[in-house]
Amino acid sequence: MFLEYTEDEQAIYDAFAAFFEKECPPEVVRSSEPLGFSQPLWGQLCETGAVGMAMPVAWGGGGASLTELGIVVSLVGAHLAPVPLIEHAVASRLIAELRQIQTGQTSGYTSSQEAFYTPAPIQSNFSQPTLALLESLIDGSKIATLALRPAKPEAPDNSVPDNPAAKADASKTRADSSTSASPAIAKLLPSGAVAEVFLTLSESDNSVDQLIATTSSPSFASLPNTADLPIANRAIFSAGGATGGTDRASDEAFGAMGKLEMSAADNSQPGKSYVLASGEHVLSCYAKALSEWKALTAIALCGLGRRALEIGVDYALERKQFDRPIGSFQAVQHGLADAAVELEAAWYLCQRALWMLDTDQPQAAVHASMSFLFASEAAQKATAAVLHYHGGYGYATEYDIGLYYRRAKGWSLIYDDPTNEYQRLANTLL
Amino acid sequence: MNFALTPLEENFRAELRQFCAEHVTPEVREQTRSGTLHNWELHRKIAERGWLWGAILSELGGGGRSPMEMAVFTEELQLACAPIDGIGNIVLVASVILELGNSFLKSEVVPKLLNGESLVSLGYSEPEAGSDVAACRTKAERDGEQWIINGQKMWTTMAHEADFVILLTRTDPELPKHRGLTMFIVPLDAPGVEIQPVHTIGTERTNATFYDNVRITDNWRLGEVNQGWQVMLACLKYERGFAGGQYPSAPLIEAAKQYAQSHHNSEGTAIIENPVVRERLVRAMIDLEACRVLAYRTAYIAAAGEQFGVEGSMTKLFSSERYQQHCNWFLDMLGPEGLLQWGTAGAHEDGEIEENWRHAPVTTIYGGTSEIQRNNIAEHRLGLPRSR
Structure with missing residues (x-):
């Protein structure tokens, strides 16, 4: 080791x-x-x-x-x-x-x-x-991104709110849909407000799983959210052109993605979707990518939490009440110590998950998920504790801890309600 | 970063697994029910393999197994639920004697400990000296070549099976608290030693030991007169190095899983289908992995020859507090039948979860309370001022 x-x-x-x-x-x-x-x-x-x-x-x-x-x-x-x-x-x-x-x-x-x-x-x-x-x-x-869950066909009359580009995309999609596959929306797509290319897993009708790549103009306007994350709803177009599977067809898709130049202001060009790949291997490749996303987001949350703890320690040493730094009070010290322990455990869980992914260990996916859940909670607990020890100032936007507090929640929750992830892990482990 | 074990460590793990499969039988596991977490037969087999000598640093003349090998050693024995509470004390006391002791103690005590003949008990705490161990009042007075000891020690676990106690005494009440202390090894068969059982809610038996004009020669002194605190610090160093008890949740989780998979609620639904139970099992499994990486990290720091006090504190604090949480979750899962103890008709998993639940409270107390661990982390990791 x-x-x-x-x-x-x-x-x-x-x-x-x-x-x-x-x-x-x-x-x-x-x-x-x-x-x-x-x-x-x-x-x-x-x-x-x-x-x-x-x-x-x-x-x-x-x-x-x-x-x-x-x-x-x-x-x-x-x-x-x-x-x-x-x-x-x-x-x-x-x-x-x-x-x-x-x-x-x-x-x-x-x-x-x-x-x-x-x-x-x-x-x-x-x-x-x-x-x-x-x-x-x-x-x-x-910039590329991937949807963290399969895109679902949009229900009729359920328009996409607050995102002009997606609205334009969606109306175009609906026009397309009269002649081809049902349109879908990638909802709350991480980095969806800034990425030109995004990947979605599509559970197609004939039960062949497909990975769809969509290229369209990002709106550079995110859905207003807790953590100021660049999330947006993005339309998936009926995947024309390539049928997937053959090299020639995929080359076409890659080529089109490579060439298509989009700019924020230009909504005149519709987006395009392509079947990037289909078949059994798509699921395992996508699952691996999702594990990578979890493990990397987890280590980002560790970095976030560790810095928040440093901010908390600095503040506790600097801020005086009752003529003493608040960091000399045991109640404050013990809360900060607890945060340190959780983050220490999270850090090495994450490092081990990344190492397992790097070395293709059979348990890598389980550990990616475990580290994501653990690091999410560690970062949220640490930022909440440090915000609390700031007193009223922690609640004021002027102090940086609020930036950390909001992102600890946002980066964790963008994937899913954690109770669902616990149940998925249970399905694997029990 | 690399979490792979070396081939040497992997082989040692395989050897330990085989040993445990053969020797840690259900009967041996049930040793806990006697109240003494030590089994002589198993202990001697461990000693025969040279694993006690192996646990001692090579610079002290021991077998010098690496901290990572020792981490694997304690991990495997704990996962097998081997009653090995005696081993930690042995490694600690033998190491301190080899580092600071005289030739008499090295030849009289150390071989008996490391060959599997004798156990040793820790005589630090007193009725009025718990976390504040330097408040010790047990007196040792010089009388020519002898010392006369009077006082009382608490929580001298294993004393009723042990040949020796490592005893912290006050030799100069005039000096400041930490300076007037001296450490001894005291043979427990010395006249004037009395051992009284202290029964616990965890079935476990510990002891109070009384010292009434106990006379020992100066040979039994460990370290210099009035330098007992330095010896104490060395003891803590080795205690944290061995650091038993990072995986108390492992057998508990197994028992809980076993129960949940084989029982149904009153509506006929399998317990294992209850989403709350599923989440709790997964949480406990994640916590167990966290214990593992914390234990490995502590061993890694030790192997690098650095101070691992903070990492040891983190591991101990995390594993014990989560264990208590897990015990509560899984005892609740059993419903009212969870209250039934082993041997009672209707007790689930032969009372193992209930037994763990009763054992749990001590784990955040012994070996340094959670508060002491947090103080240590706050001061030495976070750089906050000492708050006591």
């Missing part, structure tokens, strides 16, 4: 700790509200290579492990960085994996010894359109 950062991992940590310290002070977080996205910060992050670091080397990615990506993600959490790194990385990896399977490539995700920021030679036989799409995902010029 090696239960601390290796030298290489420490180097990643140091570099990105400095990056976020400089580029993402709380003012950046605040000024990005309510959308929850900072284009300049995303651009800067893209320049570091972090965005494509965990993509396979053979595709021009950095070949980093999820553990290594998790280091950057934990700092996204600590700084509440308004960038869609987790969704983008997971969706990109899913696209790469599916493409790899379709083309029979086996380069896999074996962690490279090369530093992730070194451009690697591309050694694949993919077609030019596919490579163009992957390139734009790796350099972050195109």
Whole structure:
């Protein structure tokens, strides 16, 4: 066992700790509200290579492990960085994996010894359109995300609220639907307000599972929410063109996604949906992506919670009542100590889950789910305790702890009511 | 980060599993019902394998199994519900004697402990000195080459099976609290020692020991006169290193699962179909994994030769408090029949959950109360001022 950062991992940590310290002070977080996205910060992050670091080397990615990506993600959490790194990385990896399977490539995700920021030679036989799409995902010029649950066909007269782009998409979809498959909406899509490409699992009528990729203009307007997350409802169009399965058809889909340029102001171009892949392997690939999302979100929540605890300790040492720092009172100390214990356990649960995913352990999915549930609660408890020890100031928007408190809930709840996840885990474990 | 065990550690785990499957029989597991969490036959088999010597650091002359191997050792024995409460004391006292003791203690006491012949009891606490252990009043007075000991110790668990007690005494009442203390090893068959049982709600028997003009030679002194607190700190170091009891929930969860899968409620629905029961079982399983990573992390810090007091505190605090929660959940799950004790007709899972529930309260008390652990974490991890 090696239960601390290796030298290489420490180097990643140091570099990105400095990056976020400089580029993402709380003012950046605040000024990005309510959308929850900072284009300049995303651009800067893209320049570091972090965005494509965990993509396979053979595709021009950095070949980093999820553990290594998790280091950057934990700092996204600590700084509440308004960038869609987790969704983008997971969706990109899913696209790469599916493409790899379709083309029979086996380069896999074996962690490279090369530093992730070194451009690697591309050694694949993919077609030019596919490579163009992957390139734009790796350099972050195109943002991708994935829906965390299968999209359901929209009930009639249930219009999509508060999102002009989606409304436009939906009306277009309804027009389409007269002649083809029932339209669907990806609801509360994480990073849905900023991503051009999003992936959804569709349970199709003939019981063949399909992964649908949709490209359309993001609205850059999120649904107003607790945590100022860039969430939006997005329409899925009737998946024309490709039927999935064959390389030629998929190439077409990839090519179209790679080429389609969307801009925020331009709603004249309708979006398009494609069947990216279909068949039995789709479910397992999607499940793996979901596990990656859970484990990475969990480590982000750990980073968030640990920073919130630091904020709490600093405040407790600084704030005086009854002529003493409140941090000298045992009642306060013990609440902070409890938060520290929960976060410590969460941290290593998450690290173990990432390690299991990296090494393809059979129990990886279970541990990803466990770490997500545990880290969610640890982060929520820690931020709630620290907010409380701020007294009335914790309730005032002026203090940063409120930013942490709201996101601890938002990042946890965006997936599902946790009681459902406990039941799903029970179905696996009991 | 890497959570893989080395081949050496994996082999040791396999060896331990095989040993437990063979020797930790249901009869041995039921040892707990005698009130003494120690079984001589099992203990001697463990000693025969050299595992007690193995637990001692190589720089102290021991077998030098790594902290990670010891983490695997305690994990496997606990998962098998082996009654091994005697082992922690042995490793602790033998280590302290080897670090700070004289040649007499090294030759007279250490081999008996590590060969599986003798047990040792911890004589720190007193009626008026619990968490504030330095408030100790048991007196040791010099009389030529001898010491005369008078006083009383509490919670001297295993004393009725042990040959020795490690005894914290006050040798200079004029000095400040932490300075006038001296540590001894006292043979429990010395005239003037009286052992009285203290019965607990957890069936477990512990003891109060009384020392009435007990005379021992200076050979039995452990460490320098009035340096008892330094010896005490060394003891705590080794206690946390061995740190038994990270997995008390493991057998409890198994029993709860077993019950839920084989019983139905009054409407005929299987208990295991109850969503609340399902969530609680999963929560307990997640907590158990959390205990595991905390225990591994503590061992990892120890292996790196660093102070692991804070990690030990975190592990102990988390595992004991969650265990109490789990005991409550799963006893409630049994309904009124959960109140029935082992051997009673209608007792579920042979009373194991009820037995755990009665044992649970002590786990947040012994080895440093939860409050002491939180103080330690607040001061040494969070950098908050000492608050006592």
